[in-house]
Every structure is written in structure tokens, then in C-alpha cells.
Amino acid sequence: MSPTFEFDGAEIAARDGQTIAGALIASGRASWRTAAGAERGVFCGIGICQDCTVTVNGAAGVRACLRTACDGDVVEPESR
Amino acid sequence: MRVVVVGAGVIGAASALALARAGAEVVLVDRAGIAAETSSRCEGNVLVSDKGADPAVRPEAELAIASNAMWRSLALELDAERGDGPATELEAKGGVVVAFPQGAAPLTAFAEGQRSIGIRAEVVDGAALRALEPHLSPEVELGVHYPDDAQVQPSLATQSLASAAMRRGARLVLAEVTAARMRGGRIVGVETTSGAIDADAVVLCAGPWSGEAAARLGARLDIRPRRGMILVTTAMRQRVFHKVYDADYVGAVGSADAQLQTSTVVESTPAGTVLIGSSRERVGFDDRPALAPIEAIAAKAVRLFPFLAETQLLRTYAGFRPYAPDHLPVIGEDPAVPGLFHASGHEGAGIGLAPATAELIAHHVLGSATALDPAPFLPGRASLAEVAA
Amino acid sequence: MSRRHVVVLGAGPAGLAAAVAALEAGARVTVLDEGERLGGQYWRHHEAITDRRLQHGWERFERSRDRIAAGIAEGRAVLLQRAAVWRVDVEPLRLHALVGKPDAPGRRRVVVRGDALVLATGAHDRALPIPGWTLPGVTTAGAAQALAKRDGVTVGTRTLVAGAGPFLLPVAQSLAIAGARVVEVLEASRLPRHAAGWTARPWELAAAAGKGLELAEYARSLLGQRTPYRTGSGVVRILGERRVEAAVVARLDRAWRPIPGTEREVACDSVALGHGFTPRLDAAIQAGCALTEAPPGSPRFVVADPDQRTSVDGVWAAGEITGIGGADAALAEGDLAGRSAAGTPHAALAAARRRRDRTDAFARRLEAHAIQDGWSSWLEDDTLVCRCESVEAAAIVRASGSASRALRLATRAGLGACQGRTCGSSVEALCGERLGLDARPLLAPMRIGELLGGSEATA
Numbered sequence: 010m011s012p013t014f015e016f017d018g019a020e021i022a023a024r025d026g027q028t029i030a031g032a033l034i035a036s037g038r039a040s041w042r043t044a045a046g047a048e049r050g051v052f053c054g055i056g057i058c059q060d061c062t063v064t065v066n067g068a069a070g071v072r073a074c075l076r077t078a079c080d081g082d083v084v085e086p087e088s089r
Numbered sequence: 090m091r092v093v094v095v096g097a098g099v100i101g102a103a104s105a106l107a108l109a110r111a112g113a114e115v116v117l118v119d120r121a122g123i124a125a126e127t128s129s130r131c132e133g134n135v136l137v138s139d140k141g142a143d144p145a146v147r148p149e150a151e152l153a154i155a156s157n158a159m160w161r162s163l164a165l166e167l168d169a170e171r172g173d174g175p176a177t178e179l180e181a182k183g184g185v186v187v188a189f190p191q192g193a194a195p196l197t198a199f200a201e202g203q204r205s206i207g208i209r210a211e212v213v214d215g216a217a218l219r220a221l222e223p224h225l226s227p228e229v230e231l232g233v234h235y236p237d238d239a240q241v242q243p244s245l246a247t248q249s250l251a252s253a254a255m256r257r258g259a260r261l262v263l264a265e266v267t268a269a270r271m272r273g274g275r276i277v278g279v280e281t282t283s284g285a286i287d288a289d290a291v292v293l294c295a296g297p298w299s300g301e302a303a304a305r306l307g308a309r310l311d312i313r314p315r316r317g318m319i320l321v322t323t324a325m326r327q328r329v330f331h332k333v334y335d336a337d338y339v340g341a342v343g344s345a346d347a348q349l350q351t352s353t354v355v356e357s358t359p360a361g362t363v364l365i366g367s368s369r370e371r372v373g374f375d376d377r378p379a380l381a382p383i384e385a386i387a388a389k390a391v392r393l394f395p396f397l398a399e400t401q402l403l404r405t406y407a408g409f410r411p412y413a414p415d416h417l418p419v420i421g422e423d424p425a426v427p428g429l430f431h432a433s434g435h436e437g438a439g440i441g442l443a444p445a446t447a448e449l450i451a452h453h454v455l456g457s458a459t460a461l462d463p464a465p466f467l468p469g470r471a472s473l474a475e476v477a478a
Numbered sequence: 479m480s481r482r483h484v485v486v487l488g489a490g491p492a493g494l495a496a497a498v499a500a501l502e503a504g505a506r507v508t509v510l511d512e513g514e515r516l517g518g519q520y521w522r523h524h525e526a527i528t529d530r531r532l533q534h535g536w537e538r539f540e541r542s543r544d545r546i547a548a549g550i551a552e553g554r555a556v557l558l559q560r561a562a563v564w565r566v567d568v569e570p571l572r573l574h575a576l577v578g579k580p581d582a583p584g585r586r587r588v589v590v591r592g593d594a595l596v597l598a599t600g601a602h603d604r605a606l607p608i609p610g611w612t613l614p615g616v617t618t619a620g621a622a623q624a625l626a627k628r629d630g631v632t633v634g635t636r637t638l639v640a641g642a643g644p645f646l647l648p649v650a651q652s653l654a655i656a657g658a659r660v661v662e663v664l665e666a667s668r669l670p671r672h673a674a675g676w677t678a679r680p681w682e683l684a685a686a687a688g689k690g691l692e693l694a695e696y697a698r699s700l701l702g703q704r705t706p707y708r709t710g711s712g713v714v715r716i717l718g719e720r721r722v723e724a725a726v727v728a729r730l731d732r733a734w735r736p737i738p739g740t741e742r743e744v745a746c747d748s749v750a751l752g753h754g755f756t757p758r759l760d761a762a763i764q765a766g767c768a769l770t771e772a773p774p775g776s777p778r779f780v781v782a783d784p785d786q787r788t789s790v791d792g793v794w795a796a797g798e799i800t801g802i803g804g805a806d807a808a809l810a811e812g813d814l815a816g817r818s819a820a821g822t823p824h825a826a827l828a829a830a831r832r833r834r835d836r837t838d839a840f841a842r843r844l845e846a847h848a849i850q851d852g853w854s855s856w857l858e859d860d861t862l863v864c865r866c867e868s869v870e871a872a873a874i875v876r877a878s879g880s881a882s883r884a885l886r887l888a889t890r891a892g893l894g895a896c897q898g899r900t901c902g903s904s905v906e907a908l909c910g911e912r913l914g915l916d917a918r919p920l921l922a923p924m925r926i927g928e929l930l931g932g933s934e935a936t937a
Contacts, residue, residue: 024630026524031629039633039721040614045868048720050614051633052865052900054621055519056512056580057602059895059923060865068583070323070401070895070923074624075580077514089324089361089895129887245888322926323895360867360890365926378764378919380565380574387929398927399583404897405919 014082016041016063023078030054030061030073041073043088062087092454093118093279093288095266095302098128099243099443100432101294102250107447108292109257111455116286117251118279120265124247127296127439130408132319132354132364133243135160135441138184138210138235138334142202148465149417150206153438155461156445157237163444164241167249170256176249177241178359184238184332185213185221187393193231196336200233209236224328226395238332240356243440250443262286269306269426276306276428290454292430297374297411299419299433308426310419310468312434314374314409317367318382320390323401324361328394332356335393353389355397362403365390367437369410376407412436415472417465420449424469430454431468483508484819485573485592487563487761490518491535491805492797493598494542495812496819499830500596501549503820508590509546510561510575512922516543518600519620520805527630532652535805558588562922568765568790571595576928583925587933594792594819597762597780598812601755601798604777605641606853607863607871607904610716610725611751619649619752626656634748638725640664640713641752643847645804649750650705660705661746664727666734666753667847668710713749714741714856722747733852753849756903757799760921766790775907776849777802784831785824786815794819803841810834854908863908864901866894871908878909886913 013022016033023032030051033041040048042062052060056075064085065071073084090113094105097119105117119125137157140150160179167176188196200210213221214231221234255261262283270278270285278287295302297314304310337352354366368382383405391398413419413434423429432450435442449466451457464470484500486493489511500507517523521539530536549555558577562585565574571592578585603620605611615634617625619641625631637658639650642665650660714736715726729740755777759769762780768789769778780788780795788795796815797808814830857863859872869891877886891905892898898905898915906912 024527026526027629027631031625031631034625034629034631034633044612044865047612047868048614049612049865051617051621051625052605053602053618054624055522055602057896058618058865058900062581062895065582068399068581068925069325071581072923074621075512076582077579124887242888248888320926323923360893378565380567384929387926391926391930398925398930400926401581401923402920402926402929403895 012078012080014078014080014084016084017086027078028074029063029065029076029078029082029084032078033073041086090114090289090455091116091287092290092292093286094292094294095279096294096296097123097247097251097261098126098294098296099124099247099250099440100296100435100446101292102247102254103443103447104292104294104432104450105254105259106250106257107451108454109254109259111451111457113455115254115259116262116288117254117259118262118264118266118281118286120263122263123251123261124244127408127410128247129244130319130406131243131317131437131440132356132366133241133246133440134332134438135179135239135241136184136332136438137203137208138186138233138238140203140208141199142206146416147206148462149438150203150208152418152442152445152461152466154207156442157239159444159448160239160241160441167253170253171249175245177246179239179241180359181237181239182331184235184334185218185232186235186334186336187218187225187229187232188336189228190230192336196231196233199336210234211236222330222333224394224396225333226393229393240332241440242359246440266302267305269429271307274427276426279306290428290430292432292450292454294432296433296439297409299411299431303423303431306426306429308423308429310423310431310433311414311473312411312419313371315412315436316370316372316375316407317410317437318379318386318405318407319367320365320383320386320405321403322363322365322397323403325363325400327357327361328396329355329357329363333393335389353386353393355390355394363397363400365397374409378405378407410437411439413473417472418442418446419468419473420446420466421453421463421468482506482593482819482821483591484594484596484816485510485571485590486596486598486816487573488518488598488600488797489513489516490598490600490797490808491520492600492808492812492815493518493596494539494546495809496596496598496794496796496816497555498542498545499813499816500820501545501555503817503822505820506554507549508556508558508592510558510563510573510590512560512562512580514560516546516559519624520808522624522627524628528627529630529655531655532627534648538809558590561588562924563761564920564922564924566595566761566764566921568595568793571792574933576922576924581923583927585928587928587931589933594794595765596794596796596812596815596819597765597767597788597799598795598797598808598815599758599761599799601757601802602899603752604754604756604903605751606753606849607861607901608713608716608751608856609858609861610718612862612865613716613718613722614720615718615722615748616716617748617750619646619750622750623649623652626652630656632656632658632748634658634722634746636661636746637748637750638662638664638713638727638744638746639750640666641754642666642849643752643754643844646752649752653750658748661744662727663705663707664711664713665707665709665847666712666730666850668732669846712736713751716749717743722749725749731852732850734850735852735855754847755798755802756899757802759799759916760918762788762795762799763917764919764921765793767793767795774910774912775903777903785818785827786811787818801841802844803837807834807837807841810837851907863904864891864894866896866900867891874905874908
């Protein structure tokens with residue numbers, strides 16, 4: 010079963026068990042957050058750097074590299 | 090005239106500037122550096138809202154009113170001197186003290202007293218309150234708006250005060266003061282870990298460590314630490330627009346109770362984080378991150394602003410607030426050691442009270458003019474002697 | 479048989495070894511780990527996704543996992559996964575954790591009590607700041623590894639791997655297996671050919687490490703891709719508008735200063751950086767464990783006695799937090815720590831200590847890859863050093879050297895979302911002093927609401 014989630018209005022299909030970051034990368038995206046106007050994506054990949062955070066189902070600051078994508082998740086990009 | 094100022098927190102830095110401006114040769118001595126302790130572990134409050142009109146505390150209210158006005162002109166001057174960026178980040182955003190249903194009557198009575206001594210304090214409710222703070226809990230019924238409450242970035246402001254003093258000839262010495270140099274019963278300098286410094290006067294601004302430092306200088310001063318814990322959130326879209334407190338704040342500062350006390354103080358910073366304070370505990374100089382105060386602060390903050398429940402915490406930190414047994418600042422010459430002046434015991438209000446305190450110090454040390462009344466804060470005052478005895 | 483309750487923080491090689499050893503010694507064991515699956519970074523995996531060629535020592539992992547499962551079945555082991563430990567108290571011993579989906583609001587708040595604690599919190603990659611390193615497409619070497627293993631993806635298709643240390647090799651191999659072309663592997667250190675036993679050729683390096691087979695495999699896969707492995711070289715600038723388009727590579731001198739005139743541009747769409755590792759000391763520092771001394775910018779480690787005891791009663795440490803030594807050292811230290819924490823007396827641990835001591839040689843050889851001071855000379859004034867708060871190098875350098883904690887705080891370097899975990903060592907190196915950024919009151923991100931409503935206690 011492959012979960013599908015919404016990202017910034019687009020439907021993203023993830024492999025079962027993939028993280029949100031993994032699925033976003035697989036969809037061809039390298040960045041999904043802005044910091045001081047510049048684009049950011051995964052940097053540390055293991056939950057340390059906070060660069061890849063997204064808002065998931067309304068909760069901000071979710072590390073996309075740690076969070077497994079779930080069917081029906083609504084994921085939004087962040088900026089700070 | 091040479092003056093040694095011991096302690097480079099906000100009180101020491103402001104005093105150094107005031108003394109240098111009045112023509113003294115100033116040596117600022119600190120064991121750790123500028124704003125190394127309390128002045129970088131606090132919210133940067135420049136408040137009038139928490140100052141009551143009761144006779145026992147009214148002198149501090151008057152000092153706060155004067156100091157609040159001084160900060161505004163001082164911030165402009167420091168900005169102009171620095172030139173390449175804000176020197177204090179003074180934000181005159183105003184404060185809103187709010188009451189839950191049972192607390193409305195005491196708060197409005199408190200505000201009425203404040204108005205009688207010249208503090209602007211406007212009762213707001215309903216739509217007016219929501220217009221000030223749209224994200225407040227619906228539980229909150231009434232608030233008092235204090236347009237004159239302000240905040241500075243405390244460590245930056247302290248640095249700017251010290252830099253301004255140094256531009257006027259003050260010198261910074263990184264050393265720990267170990268003893269007084271005495272001659273003819275008068276203090277004539279200090280011994281430090283990097284040598285002796287002669288002086289015509291010594292001003293002790295060591296915050297919560299002032300009692301210990303006074304003892305090294307042969308004086309007796311009862312100043313104790315009270316720990317305050319503060320929570321810091323991650324940066325976010327601004328949803329808190331003033332300094333917002335619950336009405337318990339006044340009780341916590343004025344209390345002699347050793348037990349943990351908290352009252353909520355919530356505010357945004359220019360960096361986008363939200364600061365949530367603050368607890369008061371008498372636990373000595375224990376700065377380990379304690380659990381009970383952060384849980385208590387968190388609960389109260391969420392009650393005030395429900396959206397905070399989903400907000401991420403970045404860190405917590407502890408700072409020590411110096412207080413005197415009668416909860417008034419101690420400013421003036423030591424009754425037993427001529428030439429030694431104290432400026433401490435500001436208890437969590439040191440940032441706000443720094444400019445007025447510095448003016449009083451310049452008055453005591455150099456005889457500079459002041460419109461402030463120095464009498465209530467003198468170290469020899471009766472209320473301090475009684476408690477100490 | 480021991481009747482102690484041993485709590486193990488971290489389920490990488492060190493933590494798993496500790497848990498298994500403590501179970502063998504008869505203790506009750508609780509393992510807390512932030513991951514969804516056991517294994518830590520070294521054995522990071524997903525059953526349906528991970529290419530088995532990316533896993534090393536997998537049988538050891540399976541044995542450990544099965545032993546813990548057996549412990550659970552016997553009622554002697556408890557496993558708390560997806561457990562973000564945000565606070566450690568040692569008197570009495572209490573671990574405060576939030577259990578649930580990472581960073582989700584309203585996770586279950588759990589307090590774990592125990593008689594002994596084994597800290598096995600591991601390390602994360604350290605990446606030095608480089609002009610352009612915030613561009614999308616630049617990741618740590620560990621991220622490249624994790625994405626390849628756990629998610630089966632690579633950030634780009636032409637990747638430059640750069641940094642220092644033999645761990646760059648498995649990263650390059652993972653990238654290759656996951657489908658990227660590794661254009662070059664750049665090792666900043668000029669490896670001494672004679673003194674420490676390293677050579678410029680990775681397969682010999684591998685043999686010297688006593689891990690011949692494993693590292694020789696890496697070397698072969700690099701050769702298969704015709705990937706050059708260059709020592710004394712590094713990335714000094716990363717180019718691109720909205721993502722990586724190329725990198726400037728230069729020869730580095732012994733101090734890691736770029737040698738003028740040696741710069742060349744390498745086309746790539748991704749860069750994986752790993753200049754060694756930063757031990758994850760947050761929990762050890764909060765527990766009050768003594769650390770080794772080191773100059774600002776260099777890692778400190780938990781001081782451990784011959785049986786892996788820390789300076790704090792009832793607290794043991796194992797793995798990368800006691801010194802970067804790789805998985806074999808972590809396994810050996812974890813085994814020793816687990817036995818000792820379970821109450822096995824010192825005299826009965828001689829064999830375990832010998833196994834641990836045999837892994838020292840590899841750790842010592844890693845010293846040849848230590849970060850050298852000259853790296854800061856590839857910074858530009860406007861290079862972002864603190865990624866979270868976008869603080870430029872020049873601002874940090876300006877604030878350093880003064881007597882002012884105030885100025886350093888005012889830059890906000892190290893005060894952002896990651897709390898200095900990414901830039902802290904670099905900021906301290908640039909300031910020339912320790913700033914205490916690693917003393918973190920909260921060990922993991924949490925939401926304010928998660929502090930409310932009490933917690934569920936476990937025995």
C-alpha cells in the first residue's frame with residue numbers, strides 16, 4: 010500500500026514506510042522551506058538540523074526526515 | 090576622580106556610563122564579562138505595570154516611572170552612537186495585564202491605585218481587549234492596558250551601555266574582586282585577581298552576588314538570589330503583540346514565600362520567538378533546569394494563549410534575580426564603609442530601573458543633580474536594618 | 479542473577495549491545511530510542527525499502543534485535559521506540575520521554591525509572607560551513623547515507639562527496655547503489671603514508687583499519703564507477719542559483735587552507751559533506767557526566783572508566799559519545815557497559831574489556847582525519863555559519879574576542895531551531911572559546927502542551 014499525502018496543493022505518492030522527506034525528494038523536490046528568503050531542504054537527514062521542517066496536519070515544526078508519510082497527511086511548506 | 094564599578098551587568102554598565110558622562114574616570118570590573126549573568130538571562134522588562142501604589146512599594150513605582158522615560162531617550166542616543174544597527178532593540182509595545190473571572194476586581198483596584206500616581210493604566214474588555222490581543226483565551230474577561238510598558242534586548246542593551254561608557258573613557262577589566270583596599274577607614278580601591286585598582290569610590294553592582302561581594306569588601310549587605318525560569322519557543326508568525334501577563338505577577342515579585350511561584354508573562358521578540366516567564370524560587374544559585382517551574386509556567390501560558398499548546402519549545406533558561414529582604418532596590422553609600430556605594434537588589438526589574446539607578450549613583454558618588462528621591466533606597470534604611478537584625 | 483533495572487538510551491550498535499549484555503547478565507532492561515526501528519544511524523533501515531547491500535554486520539543486528547524480542551517475551555525487556563527523551567534526571571534516575579510520531583502534538587508522556595543508565599546516544603555528522611552550503615542539494619554525508627538506506631532516494635544524480643575520514647567511503651558506496659553517480663570523493667586530510675599507517679589509496683586504508691573486507695568493497699564500488707579519491711582536497715565553494723549546479727574544489731595544505739591557484743570547478747547537482755562527527759552529548763551533559771577537555775571547536779567526549787562508567791554514579795556511557803571509533807568499538811563498549819551496569823563485577827569483565835581495547839587502534843587512526851584550523855580561510859564574510867538564524871561568518875568574527883557574552887548572543891548564532899547542534903562547534907572555533915551551547919535544557923524538541931497533564935510512569 011502506498012500512502013498519498015498532500016503537499017502544497019499537490020498529491021504526492023510515497024512508498025510505504027518512506028519519510029515525508031524521502032517522498033518529496035522522490036517527487037523531484039530538493040527544497041520545501043525558506044529561511045531568510047533562501048530555499049532549504051534536507052541537510053542532516055537524521056533529525057538534528059531542523060532544516061527540513063514542514064507543517065503536518067496543522068502542526069508546525071515537523072522534521073520531514075523523521076516523520077513517516079501517512080495516507081491523507083496534509084503537509085505544508087514553512088518559512089522563517 | 091576615579092570610580093571602580095564592580096559588575097558589568099545592566100546596573101554596572103548604566104552606572105559606568107552615568108559616571109563617565111559626569112566626568113569620572115571609570116574602571117568597570119567583571120569576573121566574566123559584559124552581561125554574563127542576570128542581564129543576559131532575563132526578558133528585558135522595562136515595566137510600570139507591575140509597580141503598585143502602596144506606600145511600601147511606591148518609591149519603586151516612582152523610580153520605574155522616571156526610569157521608563159529615561160530609557161526612551163537613552164535608547165535613541167545609544168542607537169545614534171552605535172550607528173550600524175539597533176543598540177537596545179527598545180520596543181515600546183505596551184503591556185496588557187489580564188484577569189480571569191475571579192481576578193477582575195483586584196486588578197481594577199490595583200490599576201486605580203496606579204493611575205493615582207501617574208501610571209497610565211486603561212481598563213479594557215470585550216472587543217477592545219481582543220483588538221489588542223486577538224489570540225487571548227476566551228476565558229479572559231478583562232485586562233488593563235499599560236501603554237508605557239516596554240522591552241529591550243537586555244544583553245545587547247547592556248553591551249551598548251558599556252560601549253558608550255568606554256567611548257567616554259571607561260576601561261573594562263576582566264577580573265574577580267577579592268578584597269577592599271582601605272585607608273583611614275575609607276575604601277580606596279579593590280584587590281582583584283589581576284592586581285589592585287586604586288579608586289576614590291567603589292560602586293558595587295554585582296546583582297545576586299552583591300551580598301558575597303560586599304562581604305569581601307568588608308561590608309554587610311543582605312542580597313539574595315531568587316531563581317527565575319523562562320521558556321523560549323521556536324520562531325513563529327507573530328501572535329502576541331504586547332507584553333501580556335496574568336495578574337498574579339505582582340504577588341510573585343513582592344512575596345517573601347520560598348515556594349515556587351509563577352505568573353505568566355508572554356511576549357514576542359524581534360527574532361520571532363516567544364518568551365514565557367516566569368517563576369520565582371528561592372533555591373540559592375542552583376541553575377539546573379528544574380521540572381516543576383517549567384510545567385507550571387507552561388500550564389499558565391496555555392491557559393492565557395491556548396495556541397501555545399502546539400507551539401514548540403526551543404529551550405528553557407534560568408537566571409538569578411537579586412532581592413533585598415524588604416524588596417526595594419539598595420542604592421547609596423554603605424553606612425559602615427565610606428566610599429563604597431551599592432546598586433543592587435532590583436529583583437527582576439533591574440533592566441527597567443537601570444537608567445534611574447545610574448542617575449542616583451552619579452548623584453551619590455559625584456554629587457550630580459537629580460530630581461529623584463534617593464532616600465527610600467539608601468542602604469542604611471530602617472526597613473533593611475530591621476530585617477537584617 | 480542481577481535484579482537491576484538497566485535503562486539504555488539509544489538503540490544503535492552501542493545501545494543494542496548494552497541491552498543484550500544486560501539481559502544476558504540477568505537484568506531487567508528498558509531501551510528508549512527516537513527511531514521507528516532499531517539500529518540507530520548505522521543500521522538505519524526499512525524492511526520494504528533498504529537495499530541489503532547497504533547494511534554491514536547485519537547478522538549482529540538481527541541477533542541483537544531477536545535477543546531483545548526474547549527479553550520482551552520473557553517479561554524482562556521493555557522497548558520504547560519513537561521515544562523522544564527530553565530530560566534526564568539522575569537523582570533519582572528518571573528519563574522523561576514523549577512517545578509517538580516524531581514531532582506530532584500530544585505524544586504520550588512517559589517517565590522511566592531505573593537503577594542504572596547506559597547512555598548510547600551516538601553521534602551525528604559534522605559539516606563545516608562552506609560558501610553555498612545552504613543550497614538545496616547540499617546535505618551531510620550522513621543524510622545521503624540515511625536517505626539512501628531508509629528512503630531509497632538520493633538528493634541528486636551527480637554527487638560530490640567531501641570531508642574527512644573513512645566514513646566517506648560507505649557513503650559514496652550507498653549513493654552509488656541508490657543510483658547516483660559519485661563524481662569524486664575528496665578527503666581533506668593529507669594522510670601520512672608511513673607514520674599512522676594510512677595511505678592515499680582507500681583499499682590499503684581499509685586494510686589498515688582492520689576492516690579490510692568491508693572497506694575494500696567500498697573501494698571496489700568506487701573503482702567500478704571510476705570515482706577519483708583525492709586526499710588533501712576539499713570543496714571550498716558551492717555554486718548554484720536555487721540549487722547546487724557545481725562546486726569549486728581546491729587542494730588543501732596540511733592545515734586545510736586552500737592552496738591558491740589549485741581551484742577547479744566540478745559539475746555536480748549535489749554535495750555530501752562530512753568532516754567527522756559530533757558526539758550527541760546533550761543527555762550526558764544534563765546528567766552531569768564529566769567530559770574530556772578539548773580546544774574550542776574540537777569535540778569533547780564523555781569520560782569513561784575501564785568499565786564504561788561515567789563520573790556520575792549509576793550512569794554508563796558507550797559508543798561514539800566516549801570517542802569516535804565506529805561500529806565495532808561501539809558494539810564492544812556497549813557490551814561492556816551493559817554487563818557492568820547490570821552489576822557484573824569488574825573482575826568478571828576482563829574478556830569484555832579486552833574486546834573493547836582491541837577496537838582502540840581504529841579510533842586512534844581516525845585522529846589523522848581531525849579537523850584542522852585552516853578551514854576557516856575558505857569562508858567568505860557572508861558565508862552563513864548558523865543555518866537556522868542565517869548568521870554570517872563576519873558577524874560571528876566581529877562578536878568574538880570581546881568580553882561580551884552580550885555581543886555573541888546578539889548575533890543569535892547557535893540560538894535557533896537546532897540549538898547550535900549544527901553550527902555550535904564551528905561558532906566556537908571562530909570565537910576561540912566555548913560558549914556552552916551544548917548545555918541544552920531540553921534534549922529534544924517538544925510542544926508546550928506536552929508539558930501539561932502529568933505523565934505515565936513505568937517501573
